[in-house]
Every structure is written in C-alpha cells, then in structure tokens.
Amino acid sequence: MATPAGLPPPAFGPASLSPAADFSFSAGANGSSDWQCLDSVWYRKLDVFDMEWKHERQLFDLFVVAAAPYGGPVACVRNEKVFQPAKKNIKPELQIFSARGRLLAKSPWTYSRLVTMSWNNDEVLVCVFQDGVVRTFSPQCEKLHFFSLDERIKVEGGLVQAAVGGCGIVALTAALNFYYNDAFDRSQTIVLPDTGLRGPPLSLCILPAAPCAGSDPNEKTFSWFSPSTTKLEELRIVVAAESGALLLLDRHKCVDLKLDDGPFVALSVSRSGRLLACLSSTGQLRVLSTAGIPRAIASPFLERQMRPKQVQWCGDDCLALYIPMHTPSGDVQHTLFLGGPKNEWLPFQYGTTRGGSVLLLVSEVDGLRIVTNSKTEFLHRVAASTDAVFSVGSCEPPAMLCYAVERYRAHDAAADESLRSIKQDLAEAAEACIDAATYEWQFEQAAALLQAAVFGRQFLDGGARQSCRSFVRACRDLRICYAVRQPPLEMPISVAQLRHMSLATLVRHIANRRQHLLAYRICQYVGLPARAVLASWAMEKIQHSVSLTDEELSAVVCRRLALASSESPLVLGSPPALHKEGKEKLASVLPLAKVALCAAQAGRPVLATRLTEFEVVTKEQVKMLLKLAELNIAMEKAVGSGDPDLVMQCLYSALAHEQQATGEESDLSLLIEVLHDRPLAQDLFALYCRETGQRNMLQLYYERSNRACDAGWTALTVASRQRSGEEKKKTLRRAARGFADCQTSQDLAAFAHASVLSQIDLLNYQ
Structure with a gap:
C-alpha cells in the first residue's frame, strides 16, 4: 500500500501536520450527538469564540446595535428611547467592535433622533436621522459622508421609518410618502408612488436587486427555494400595512400582494435575497419567494402568539425567532426557536434574567450567527458530506475512507479491506471529504478530512487522480478563512460565506480595516490584482502622516509602491529622477491620479502634483492636473499626447479660470501663459474662437x-x-x-x- 503524499496545512505560513494526524474520526463522530433534527435535516451549533465585551452586560438593552454580515464589525450607540443609568462617562459615544467584541474605535456621538442604523455592502455604517440627514462612518468611526436626503422631508414632518439596503436607503415621512436614495455618499433621491397608507406601516424591508451570483444552483440542499435564474427588478420594497395588506412598491407602481392572515408585524429577507418571511400578529408565518412577483411557498405557524424581538433567517433553510418569555417568578426566559418547515420548531435556551435582551442574531448565507454577552455561536444545517462522515454508525463511502485512514495510521490491515469495499465510490468519497472540510471551523478536523481525501486519491486511476481543482480550491479558501479569523481582524467567516461574497469583496473589507499587508498577501496568494489595496494603503498613509513633509511623504509612498511593482526597488526621490520604465511599472500597480486627488483633499497640493507626474495614463493625468489648477503642466501633457480633445479640455479650464479671476473684462494673461510656445494649442484656440x-x-x-x-x-x-x-x-x-x-x-x-x-x-x- 502506497504512502499518501503529505498535505500542506490549510493556514497561512508553515505549520505542523501532527494535530491533524492525531485527530480521531471516531472522536469527531461523537460531536454529532449535539446535532438536532428538524424535519429529517440535522442542525448543529458551534462555539466560534468567547467575546471580549463581557463587562457590557446591558449592551443589547441600552444601545442601538447593528452587526455587519460576513463576520463584519458591530456598531453600538446609546438608545435615546431607553432610560440610561448614570455612569462615569455620561457623554454618548459611537462604539465599533470587532465580531469578537474587541473595541476597534469610538467617537463622540453628538447627534439625536436616530431613525435607523445599519451596515451596507461595503461595510460602511449608515445612520439615518429624523430630519432626513444621512451620516456614514467607517469601521474606524471616521466620518465619511454627510448629506440631506431631500428638503421636502422636513416640510412633511420628518422621517418616521427608514430601511438601509445593500445599495440604497428607503425613508418614510410623517406624511406617509416614500423616498428612495440609491447612493450612500450624496443625495440622489426620488419620490416613490403613493401607497395609499392610512398610518405608519408595521414593518418594511428592501428586497435585493437580484439573486446573488455566488450561490451554486446545482447544490443539493434542503431548502424551501428552488433555484432560479430570474432577475429581479432594480428596486423593490415590501411594506406591511397596518390594515393587514402586504404591499410591493417599486419605482413605478404599488401592488397589493393579496396575502391573508395580516397584519404582518415583522418582515425578514434571507441573506441571499431569495426568501422573505412575514410574521403576522396571530403567529402565522408566510414564506415568500422573491423571484418575480413574491408568492407564498410555505405557511408555518408559531404557537406562541407573541411578537419576537428578532426574526432572522438561518441560511435559506429555516427561520430563527428570538422570543423573551416571562416566567411566573417574574424573570425572563430567553429562547431561540429554529424551524418553519412542516411547522416543527427547535428551542435553544439562553438562561433567565430580570429583563432585557441577551441575544443578537446575524443572518448569514449558510447559517445564523448568534452573539451574546459571553460568546459567539454559529448555527447551521449539517451538510450532506459532514453527515456522511460524522454521523453515528455511518457506513457511507466517506466514513469508510476516514476509517481506512485511521486503520492505516494504526498499521492495521483492515485499512485495505475498507478501501476495497468502496473502490467504486472512492472518487466520490474523496470529494465528499474535501467538501466536508470546508464546513469545519476547527483546523484539526479540516486538515484530517483533507488528508483523508489525499489518502483516497492515491488509489484512483490516472485521470481521476490528476483532477485536483476542488482540493486546491478548498485548501485556498480554508487558509484564507483561518487567517482572517485570527486577531486583529477576528472575522468569523466560513468558506461558504467567502465564496458567496467573493475574494475581491473580502480583500476590500480587509483593506477598509487598515490591514493592508494581509490584504496584499491574499491578493498575491490567489492571483488577484492588488491595485485597490495599494491605493487604499497610499491614501491612508497620506491622510494620517501629518508629521511628514510633501517631499518625504512622496518618497515613502512611491518607494513602497515601487517595491510592490517589481523585484528591484526603484529609488523615487522626485519625479524627474524616475525613468519611463519605472513610471510604467508604478502606474500599473495603482491609479496614481486617485491617490493624488486624496492628497489634494488632504491639503497637500504639492504632493498631489508630484504624484500626478507618475501617472502614465495621460487622460487621467490631465484630468487630475486640471483639478489641481496646474493648467500649464496640464497643457504640456495634453499637447505632448497629441490628443486634441485633451487640449480643448485644458483650454476650457483656462478660459473658466480666466473669467473667474478677472471677470468679463479679461486681459487673457493666464491663457497667454498656457498657450505660449505651443502651436497646436494656439491653432485649436483660434479654431475654437472662429467656430464660436x-x-x-x-x-x-x-x-x-x-x-x-x-x-x-x-x-x-x-x-x-x-x-x-x-x-x-x-x-x-x-x-x-x-x-x-x-x-x-x-x-x-x-x-x-x-x-x-x-x-x-x-x-x-x-
């Protein structure tokens, strides 16, 4: 029997294989005793990590809390509607924690009348206020944007409700008019059609613009949803009216979905955007497919007729309802109900308190993240491959392959018998082990499953043995997930979430957390272009290097970028010292015009001009120089490119500056300076004057x-x-x-x- 090849550990950097070698599959199967069955499907709850905010006992009671998906940060701000006990620091603050509860940043909170707070797809914290003002913050509590949605909002009495979607904001005024803004950095508000409401709705939510592309339509999983490629409308809002009607609102019309059992007090969209859950005041649940016109596909019933504090999806499989229930002793029993299909429910108890809330539910594409004061848990459906390996008494081919690995390590001849019994299914067994490894959160279990797959592949025929794409992809994704789960990021992201959000999005989120080195290494590892990461690093460096002069900062930024662009570092002291080849290499790394704009906004025009000199795309270079009012240099670059459109753009800018500086009676001194010794520009100016x-x-x-x-x-x-x-x-x-x-x-x-x-x-x- 051949010895299987060694398996590199699924983690960044070298590591020993001994933990995986010591892992016992029979011991891992004992973990299946904690699984719970719901309509013939198993679910398991995993401990992700202990929280670091254990001193924040009343965090969910006294604060407005917003958690970002995909292991994103958690934002907290004082709830104005709740009485606050006096503490040492009575000034309210915006606090942002990592998913593990470690404080990332905080800043004074001097605002009032917050309507809603949520994270968008780019991990930007969006805060909407009653007067229609929107403020956005970075994960470091930095103020990003500030704008007013529409002046008509104040006339209509301000906002009473709002919802933040992945790509826009929906706001409802006191006059019951809906406004939609499809940007988070500026006002682009439109008024939506009249809904005929007679009072504020009980709930509203934004449906995603289209089904997410990261899911696999061929995946055989238990779900209410049948995969479809139907594209959804650009904007769709579901409104639960107080009268009991469920309305679908878009840019052009408002449609009554004609659902019974209303009024609906809570609406929840799954993270994938495929399903919508509607909970009525009588405990009736309606599950709708969001493809096309939403239609009911299931109607489970909740026996306890009380309004849950939170309703979230556990993947696309079932619903999770957090219901605090009062006991005869006056305490509050905190219970999480999981279920829905065929009206079956699984209860999870979280102890009793004198009141308040102890849970924060965060829906993910493959499960549910449960955040408490003491720990974070992940509840998800057990994958078919995991069930085949770890279920008690399993004789499936993946389980037999894992048993053969254990017998082989024990130098037992029974290993050969186990392999012979699954010879026809050996390829499928190896693939199942690879798939099961992607669902494991513990390094030892994932490594052991991957080693079992490698072991089984040694006995395949040549063609099947050489096909290792799924194995390489699993190792790559596991290494990335294990890396970002460690400090300082502490992002509890799974492989399924990583594949759904895409590697490029993850890299962008890491760069937004200012972990540029890790983001850059991930780009190198997976072969992604690192332009955005390097641009983010350069802009952060410019914004926070107050003590450096323009010359010093220019040298630091360009030298680092040059090191990233080539093996032989370029010495970039000043623009004239940079050769053409060096400029091309540097410009291929990132858009320097964008970095130069950041320098200009930071009050460093000299640095911005220096950085613009490195841009090899003449159009971007000229555009940036015009923004910096460097008309002479811009005209020189435009004439050198031979592009008449760029020359005319410089002429327009020069004429505009001339008029602003001297009024209508201009002496054309600036224009004369710009056109001096440039025959092409002079001829174009003459042609422009004749034509106009x-x-x-x-x-x-x-x-x-x-x-x-x-x-x-x-x-x-x-x-x-x-x-x-x-x-x-x-x-x-x-x-x-x-x-x-x-x-x-x-x-x-x-x-x-x-x-x-x-x-x-x-x-x-x-």
Missing part, C-alpha cells in the same frame, strides 16, 4: 501676445461683419495699427495697411 464667433477674444489674444499681423487680419475680419459705421471704423483702425507694426517685415502687411487706411478714408467721406 468669439473673434474679438481672438483679436485681443493676438494683440496681447505680440502677434500684430494676426491681430490685424482678425480685426479686418471682424470689421467686415460689423454694420455700424463707427464701430467698423474703430475696428479698422485697430487693424491698421496691427499691420503698421509688422509692415516693415512683410510686404503683404504693408499693402494691407495702405488698403485699410484707404477704407477708413472712404468711410469718413461717406
């Missing part, structure tokens, strides 16, 4: 730039189009002066001068 009928400006330009002969010919053309005799004589005198200044060097000018004087005499005689 601004020959007077062209004549003034010729006169101020000492081009007397051209000024004379232009004045002569202007005079030929004037009807007033006095104006014509005045213009002809200017033409004569121009020809007089150059008649000694040009015979044609001398003839023109004499002709113009004759024309003036003729006009005087007339």
Whole structure:
C-alpha cells in the first residue's frame, strides 16, 4: 500500500501536520450527538469564540446595535428611547467592535433622533436621522459622508421609518410618502408612488436587486427555494400595512400582494435575497419567494402568539425567532426557536434574567450567527458530506475512507479491506471529504478530512487522480478563512460565506480595516490584482502622516509602491529622477491620479502634483492636473499626447479660470501663459474662437501676445461683419495699427495697411 503524499496545512505560513494526524474520526463522530433534527435535516451549533465585551452586560438593552454580515464589525450607540443609568462617562459615544467584541474605535456621538442604523455592502455604517440627514462612518468611526436626503422631508414632518439596503436607503415621512436614495455618499433621491397608507406601516424591508451570483444552483440542499435564474427588478420594497395588506412598491407602481392572515408585524429577507418571511400578529408565518412577483411557498405557524424581538433567517433553510418569555417568578426566559418547515420548531435556551435582551442574531448565507454577552455561536444545517462522515454508525463511502485512514495510521490491515469495499465510490468519497472540510471551523478536523481525501486519491486511476481543482480550491479558501479569523481582524467567516461574497469583496473589507499587508498577501496568494489595496494603503498613509513633509511623504509612498511593482526597488526621490520604465511599472500597480486627488483633499497640493507626474495614463493625468489648477503642466501633457480633445479640455479650464479671476473684462494673461510656445494649442484656440464667433477674444489674444499681423487680419475680419459705421471704423483702425507694426517685415502687411487706411478714408467721406 502506497504512502499518501503529505498535505500542506490549510493556514497561512508553515505549520505542523501532527494535530491533524492525531485527530480521531471516531472522536469527531461523537460531536454529532449535539446535532438536532428538524424535519429529517440535522442542525448543529458551534462555539466560534468567547467575546471580549463581557463587562457590557446591558449592551443589547441600552444601545442601538447593528452587526455587519460576513463576520463584519458591530456598531453600538446609546438608545435615546431607553432610560440610561448614570455612569462615569455620561457623554454618548459611537462604539465599533470587532465580531469578537474587541473595541476597534469610538467617537463622540453628538447627534439625536436616530431613525435607523445599519451596515451596507461595503461595510460602511449608515445612520439615518429624523430630519432626513444621512451620516456614514467607517469601521474606524471616521466620518465619511454627510448629506440631506431631500428638503421636502422636513416640510412633511420628518422621517418616521427608514430601511438601509445593500445599495440604497428607503425613508418614510410623517406624511406617509416614500423616498428612495440609491447612493450612500450624496443625495440622489426620488419620490416613490403613493401607497395609499392610512398610518405608519408595521414593518418594511428592501428586497435585493437580484439573486446573488455566488450561490451554486446545482447544490443539493434542503431548502424551501428552488433555484432560479430570474432577475429581479432594480428596486423593490415590501411594506406591511397596518390594515393587514402586504404591499410591493417599486419605482413605478404599488401592488397589493393579496396575502391573508395580516397584519404582518415583522418582515425578514434571507441573506441571499431569495426568501422573505412575514410574521403576522396571530403567529402565522408566510414564506415568500422573491423571484418575480413574491408568492407564498410555505405557511408555518408559531404557537406562541407573541411578537419576537428578532426574526432572522438561518441560511435559506429555516427561520430563527428570538422570543423573551416571562416566567411566573417574574424573570425572563430567553429562547431561540429554529424551524418553519412542516411547522416543527427547535428551542435553544439562553438562561433567565430580570429583563432585557441577551441575544443578537446575524443572518448569514449558510447559517445564523448568534452573539451574546459571553460568546459567539454559529448555527447551521449539517451538510450532506459532514453527515456522511460524522454521523453515528455511518457506513457511507466517506466514513469508510476516514476509517481506512485511521486503520492505516494504526498499521492495521483492515485499512485495505475498507478501501476495497468502496473502490467504486472512492472518487466520490474523496470529494465528499474535501467538501466536508470546508464546513469545519476547527483546523484539526479540516486538515484530517483533507488528508483523508489525499489518502483516497492515491488509489484512483490516472485521470481521476490528476483532477485536483476542488482540493486546491478548498485548501485556498480554508487558509484564507483561518487567517482572517485570527486577531486583529477576528472575522468569523466560513468558506461558504467567502465564496458567496467573493475574494475581491473580502480583500476590500480587509483593506477598509487598515490591514493592508494581509490584504496584499491574499491578493498575491490567489492571483488577484492588488491595485485597490495599494491605493487604499497610499491614501491612508497620506491622510494620517501629518508629521511628514510633501517631499518625504512622496518618497515613502512611491518607494513602497515601487517595491510592490517589481523585484528591484526603484529609488523615487522626485519625479524627474524616475525613468519611463519605472513610471510604467508604478502606474500599473495603482491609479496614481486617485491617490493624488486624496492628497489634494488632504491639503497637500504639492504632493498631489508630484504624484500626478507618475501617472502614465495621460487622460487621467490631465484630468487630475486640471483639478489641481496646474493648467500649464496640464497643457504640456495634453499637447505632448497629441490628443486634441485633451487640449480643448485644458483650454476650457483656462478660459473658466480666466473669467473667474478677472471677470468679463479679461486681459487673457493666464491663457497667454498656457498657450505660449505651443502651436497646436494656439491653432485649436483660434479654431475654437472662429467656430464660436468669439473673434474679438481672438483679436485681443493676438494683440496681447505680440502677434500684430494676426491681430490685424482678425480685426479686418471682424470689421467686415460689423454694420455700424463707427464701430467698423474703430475696428479698422485697430487693424491698421496691427499691420503698421509688422509692415516693415512683410510686404503683404504693408499693402494691407495702405488698403485699410484707404477704407477708413472712404468711410469718413461717406
């Protein structure tokens, strides 16, 4: 029997294989005793890690809490509607924690009348206030954007409800009018159609624009949803009216979905956007598919007719309802109910308190994250591959393969018998072990399953043995997940979540947390372009390096970027010292014009100009130089590129600056400086003046730039189009002066001068 090849550990950096070698599959099967069955499907709850905010006993009672999905941060701010006990620090603060409860940042909170607070798809904290103002914050509590949705909101009495979706904000005014803003950095508000509401709705939510592309439609899983490729409308809002109607609102119309059992007091959309749960005041649950026009596909019933504090989806499989129930002793029993299919429910007890809440539920694409004061748990459906390996008494091929691995390590001949019994299913067994490894949160279990897959693949035929794409992908994703779960990121993300959100999105989130080195290494590891990561690092460096001069900061930024762009570092002291090859390498790493704009916004125009010099894309370079008001340099770059459109863009900018600086009576000094010794730009300016009928400006330009002969010919053309005799004589005198200044060097000018004087005499005689 051949010895299986060694397996590199699924973690960043070298590590020993001994933990995986010591792992026992029979011991792992004992963990299945904690699984719970719901309609023939197993669920398990895993401890992710202990929380570091254990001193925050009343966090969920006294604060408005918003947790980002995919292992994102948790934001907390004082709840104005709840009485706050006096503490040492009575000034409210915005606090942002990691998913493990470690404080990332905090800042003073001087705002009031918060309507809603939530994270968007880019992990930006969006806060909507009653007066229609929107404020956004980064995971480091930095203020990003501040704007008002619409001035009409104040006239209509302010906001009473709002909802934040992945790509926009829905707001409801006191006049029961809906507004939608499809941006988080500026106001782009539209008024939605009238819904006919007679009072504020009981609940509202935004349906995602389209089904997420990261899911696998061929995956055989238990779910209410049948995979579909139907694309959804651009904007859809579900409104639960107080009258009992369930309304579907988009940009053009409002439709009543004609659902019974209303009114619905809670709405919840699954993380994938495929399912919508509607909970009525009588305990009736309606599950709707969001593809096309939402339609009911299940109607479970909750026996306890009380409004849950939280309703969240556990993947696309079932619903989780957090219900605090009062006991005869006056305490509150905190219970989490999981279920829905065929009206079966699993209870999970979380102890008793004197009141308040102790749970925060965060829906994920593959399960449910349960956050308490002491720990974080992950509740999810047991995958078929995991069930085949770890279920008690399993004789499935994956379980037999794992048993063969254990017998092989024990030098037992029974290993050969186990392998022979699954010879026909050995390839499927190895694939099942690989798939099961992606669902494991413990390194030892995942490594052991991957080693079992490698062991089984040694006995396959050549073609099947060489096919290892799924194995490589599993190792890659596991290594990334284990890396981001460690401090300082502490993102409890699973492989399924990683594949759903995409590697590029994860890298962007890591860069937003200012962990640029890890983000850059992940890009190198998976082959992603690191332009966005390097740009983020450069902008952060510029914004926070207050003590460095422009020259020092330029050298630091360019040197680091050059090290990332080539094996041989380039010495970048100043723009003239950078060779063309070095510029091309550096510009291929990141958009330097974007970094230069950041420098300009940070009050470093000299640094911005230096960085713009490195940009090899002339269009972006000229655009940035115009923003910096470096018209002379911009014109030089535009003329050097030979692009007339860029030259005209510089001309427009120069004319605009000229008018702003001197008003309508301009001396064209700035324009003369920009056009000096640039024949192409001068010709285009002359063509522009002729085509737009601004020959007077062209004549003034010729006169101020000492081009007397051209000024004379232009004045002569202007005079030929004037009807007033006095104006014509005045213009002809200017033409004569121009020809007089150059008649000694040009015979044609001398003839023109004499002709113009004759024309003036003729006009005087007339």
